[in-house]
Amino acid sequence: MIALVMTVRNEVDVLRTNLDYHRYLGVDVMYVYDEGSDDGTPDSVRDLDGVEVGSSVDPGKFGGRSELAELVAAAPTLLTARQALNTVDAMERARAAGAEWLISIDADELVAIDLANEAPGQLAIALGEVPAPAESVVFPTLEMVQRRVEYEDVMAQETLFKRSAARRLARDVWDPFLGRARRLPVVYGHLAGKSALRLSVDAVPYSVHRFRHAGGRRLRAAVVGHLLHYYCADENAFIRKFRLIGDQPDVYLRGEPVPAQKRLWRDVVSRAGLSDDELRDYFRRWVMFDQRQLEKLTHRRLGPLPRASAVVEVLAVQRLLQAMAQAPRQGA
Numbered sequence: 001m002i003a004l005v006m007t008v009r010n011e012v013d014v015l016r017t018n019l020d021y022h023r024y025l026g027v028d029v030m031y032v033y034d035e036g037s038d039d040g041t042p043d044s045v046r047d048l049d050g051v052e053v054g055s056s057v058d059p060g061k062f063g064g065r066s067e068l069a070e071l072v073a074a075a076p077t078l079l080t081a082r083q084a085l086n087t088v089d090a091m092e093r094a095r096a097a098g099a100e101w102l103i104s105i106d107a108d109e110l111v112a113i114d115l116a117n118e119a120p121g122q123l124a125i126a127l128g129e130v131p132a133p134a135e136s137v138v139f140p141t142l143e144m145v146q147r148r149v150e151y152e153d154v155m156a157q158e159t160l161f162k163r164s165a166a167r168r169l170a171r172d173v174w175d176p177f178l179g180r181a182r183r184l185p186v187v188y189g190h191l192a193g194k195s196a197l198r199l200s201v202d203a204v205p206y207s208v209h210r211f212r213h214a215g216g217r218r219l220r221a222a223v224v225g226h227l228l229h230y231y232c233a234d235e236n237a238f239i240r241k242f243r244l245i246g247d248q249p250d251v252y253l254r255g256e257p258v259p260a261q262k263r264l265w266r267d268v269v270s271r272a273g274l275s276d277d278e279l280r281d282y283f284r285r286w287v288m289f290d291q292r293q294l295e296k297l298t299h300r301r302l303g304p305l306p307r308a309s310a311v312v313e314v315l316a317v318q319r320l321l322q323a324m325a326q327a328p329r330q331g332a
Helices: 015-025 066-074 079-097 122-128 164-168 235-244 260-271 276-287 291-298 316-330
Strands: 002-008 029-034 051-055 101-104 109-112 136-139 141-144 160-162 170-175 180-185 194-198 203-205 211-213 221-223 226-229 311-313
Touching (some): 002 079, 002 122, 015 029, 015 109, 015 122, 079 101, 079 203, 109 316, 170 276, 235 276, 260 276
Parallel strands (some): 002 029, 002 101, 029 051
Antiparallel strands (some): 101 194, 109 226, 136 194, 160 311, 203 211
């Protein structure tokens, strides 16, 4: 039995597709913790089988657990701390339900085992084949290429993703606070991937990306498939995301600095005094990839290395979602 947990806020455009997709791949129960959405996100998925929707857990619930003291203290100001505590709550619920694995991801992320085709239950099969010494599984990140102003359903429409090699590439991004462009990475989100925990292991979330033993020791991990990250998918998602984190600090829970690009766009959206129309123009000019920039990703050269692509075409999700959409008509 496999469980999944995520913390959401204003994700009505992707959440239902996300949960339908993972249920098809073999996830049995999905715990969705809402952070005060005002766009109908919780109600959009309450009717789905195996989905349990509620508000973020009260940090006071874990006040007596020393291994969670840092998370509890940071929860009032850090979203990532609240995400981690929601994951702890989901671990308890999943164990009680008899689950063997808990996957922790965001609403704009999908686990993909095969990049060309996905089969029913494929995720469950893959986790069932993980060798017993592994205490957790890591799904490495592939980030979508932002190449449209707007998507109707980004998970069904976008198929182009940045490989990890793209981390070496940069582009010019306008900084209105400096009054000039800056060279920043073309991978906008994280490359740390996300994790699944074997629930027989005594562990706690170390971050939103990894679990660790309660004493701090790293878990033995296996690498499986990929994590498809639909980060800042279009102009509306860009504005929404960085407006929601406008009050977040410059460091993460464990003291690591928030990447320069994320800090810049948080401030551009939330502190530069730009109108929504101006922010949409900013997205089109400095975030979205035009044809020239796409060609650079597709035909890159890193030093003496031969030409190679920094992107990969992922068709599995599109094919799966199309098959799911046709299934009711085929059975009618």
